Amino acid sequence: MRIIHEHNGERREGEGRGLGAGMFLLTNKKGTWLSLAPENITKYNGLIHYDAVADTYVKTIADFVLATKPRTIINRVSSVERQHDHARETFWMSSTALHYHLENYTGPLILDLDTRRLDDESTDGRSYHLEQEGDVLLIHYEKRGGPRGTYAYWVACKGLSTHERIDRWEERHFPYDEQRGDASTFWVYRACALPIHGRARLVITRSATREKALAKVERAWTEEEEIVESLEHAAQRRYQTGSLIRDLALAALDALTTKRKGSFTGIYAGLPWFHQFWSRDELISAAPLITTEQYSLMKELLVRYYERLDTPLEAQYPSGGLRAVDALGWLAIRTHELLAKLEAQGILADYFTRLELAYLRDRLQFALRERFRTQLRDGLIVSGPGETWMDAQWGGDDRAGACIEIQAQTLRALKLAQFLEQKTRLFPSSEWRKREKALHERVRGVFFRGGVLADRAGDPTQRPNVFLAYSAYPQLLSREEWRGVFDAALPSLFLEWGGLASIATTHPLFTTHYTGMNNKSYHRGDSWFWVNCLAAQSLHRIAPEHYHETIARLMDAAVA
Known part of the structure; x- marks a missing residue:
């Protein structure tokens, strides 16, 4: 399958x-995707489709089947084109409809x-009823x-005045679902x-009704030229980084x-499988x-997240x-990054009033006090089984206890608490600086030994969480110390194809192949795209020349 990306005069193929070569995804940013x-x-x-009334997702069309198979797929950002030997299909997703063009095909x-x-x-x-009304095919499912x-x-479905009934149930087998250990055979x-x-x-x-379906399709049909032009122009304007x-x-x-x-605006964890909003995934992304x-x-x-800090944040x-x-x-990291950039540009007051910053301060400080009250053990922040991002437990590996990235993220949250104190109080409290100093010293003393x-x-198991720790709180170690940490971790984590394993390849629980819905490989071998990219950023910030080859291989793997 030939795959081409084209946008604003640039092309990559x-x-x-x-498995899955040539699969594509289009969304309408309102919960519906193809x-x-x-x-x-x-x-x-x-x-x-997203059904707002029932707050659920509804699948309608399973596939468009031609007599030939596509050989080339072209992603133009606002649309996707599939080319066969002669036929050409083009798909657009608007806010209310799927637009499908087919050319050079009989x-x-x-x-x-x-x-x-x-x-x-x-x-x-399950039952279907089909009827033709002019050039609209109406399908009722119950x-x-x-x-x-x-x-x-x-x-x-508007566009053709006739259809030929087939009226046949057929069994379909989905190999990727089988590979993942999920239900894979459907009618x-x-x-x-x-x-x-x-x-x-x-x-x-x-x-939900015949009348509404007809009205929606007629309007989308009438406005199609304007819709397609708007989608294409929006993509050209919105994505032009060079x-x-x-x-x-x-x-x-x-x-x-x-x-x-x-509802609110949010970032899905990952379509088509993870069509929910997951806290860490959204904040990372x-x-x-x-x-x-x-x-x-x-x-x-x-x-949205600060509003929910009365209780600990949950996975979804x-x-x-x-x-x-x-x-x-992650909430503290992103907040600190946003406020720092706004301040550097001299526009912090344009986006946050002092009262709003005080609200963030109070919510964050409440959450931090609760964390120290309920999770502080022997001077460190502990978490329960499956509560970190490595939440898939297997073989007794649940990462319960004091984890390095949680210490670093808590230290970053304490630093944010001080920033908010300085922006909102005439006489800032020293509580958060003292907490940061004590936790910093304790983490260094317990976690950092022998380089x-x-x-x-x-x-001492090596995992790529050292890169998460650096990105959250680089002040934990000196530049030279971080370089030594990365030098110690990389040999047991780096994989031949250019990614990082989620646990040292020498560890007894390391799993060489993806095990799907079985948790075995999930955080004991699987390589994570976002972690690889974050690791490349960390290496570049610490010693770009020293890690040049490793960074290049990580990035080549990311965009291959």
Whole structure:
């Protein structure tokens, strides 16, 4: 599969190989996305909508099937084009509809349907009804019984005045889901064939009623030229850093930044599988909002978390899952970065009043006092099993205890508390400076021995968390000491292809191959993209020339 990225006159191409080569993702930034592959590999491929009324996700179309398979895929940021030997498909996602153009093709376009709520995998009580009204194909789906009860949806597909019924249920096997150890065999409904003579354009919408589906599709059809032009111009204006790779990275983050109806703006943890807001994932991913000066959005995101500091932050936002003990640290890091940049530009007062800064101060200080009251043991901050970002437990490895990145993030939060004190009080309290000094000394004394920085108190296992610690609180060690720490860690973490293992390759729990939904490899071998990039940044800041080759290999692996 040939894969091409084109944007603002720049182009990069290569060959896609392996499972999922040629899979793409488009979103409308309102909770709806389209994910397709030449041969769909997961149940999460298809057209998936956010239903604001039921606060759930609904899959409608499973696939568009032509007589030929695509050979080339072109990502143009605002659209995706798939090229066959002769045929050419183009997809756009607008706020209300999927827009699909097909050219240079004569033959059937088959619609496979898999309409259901994503959290409903039961198979009984599913029924479809198709009807043609002028050039609109109306599809009614009803699900009766099962764990989610009875529900129904309408899909409107405008553009062709006839269809040929197929009306057949077919079994589909999804190899990536099988590889992950997830449910991988489903029944999809091969609904109909749309006869294509040279070219066609389709607009597809979903709604709860027939009337609303028709109204939405008619409006999207009428406004399509304006919609497509707006999408393309917006992409050209929004992503123009001068680097295609940076533009594509920003576009990917923007695609995950979602404003669902009646809700807040947030950053999805990762589509198509993780269609939720996860505290640490969102706060880690939000850094480019600062570098691209999206200050108002960044402020909105951060304040959401400060509003929830009455209790420890949980893994999912606003609630759900285990306690995410590192979420407070990431919140402090991003807040400190934002406030420091605003101050450096002389515009802090344009975004935060003194009263707002005092609010952040009080919320943060409350959370810190609670952390020291409930988590301080022997002078260090401890966390429970599965509460750090390495939350997937296996083989007795749960990282309970005092972890290095949690100490560093707490130290950063203490530094932020001092910054907020200075900005909001005539006579700043010395409490936070004293706490920082005591914790700093204790962490150095316990974790840093013989030039090695331990992953946990009493556990010298090497993990890439040393890079998280540096990024959070570089003041923990001197530049030369950090260089020695990285020199000690890299040989046992660096993998041949250019990434870092999540545990030393010499450790008994190190796992050489991805184990999917089985936790075994998750934090005991799997390499994490964001950690690799953060490690490259850390190495560059400490000794760019010394680590030049390692940085280059990390970055080559990141953009391969």
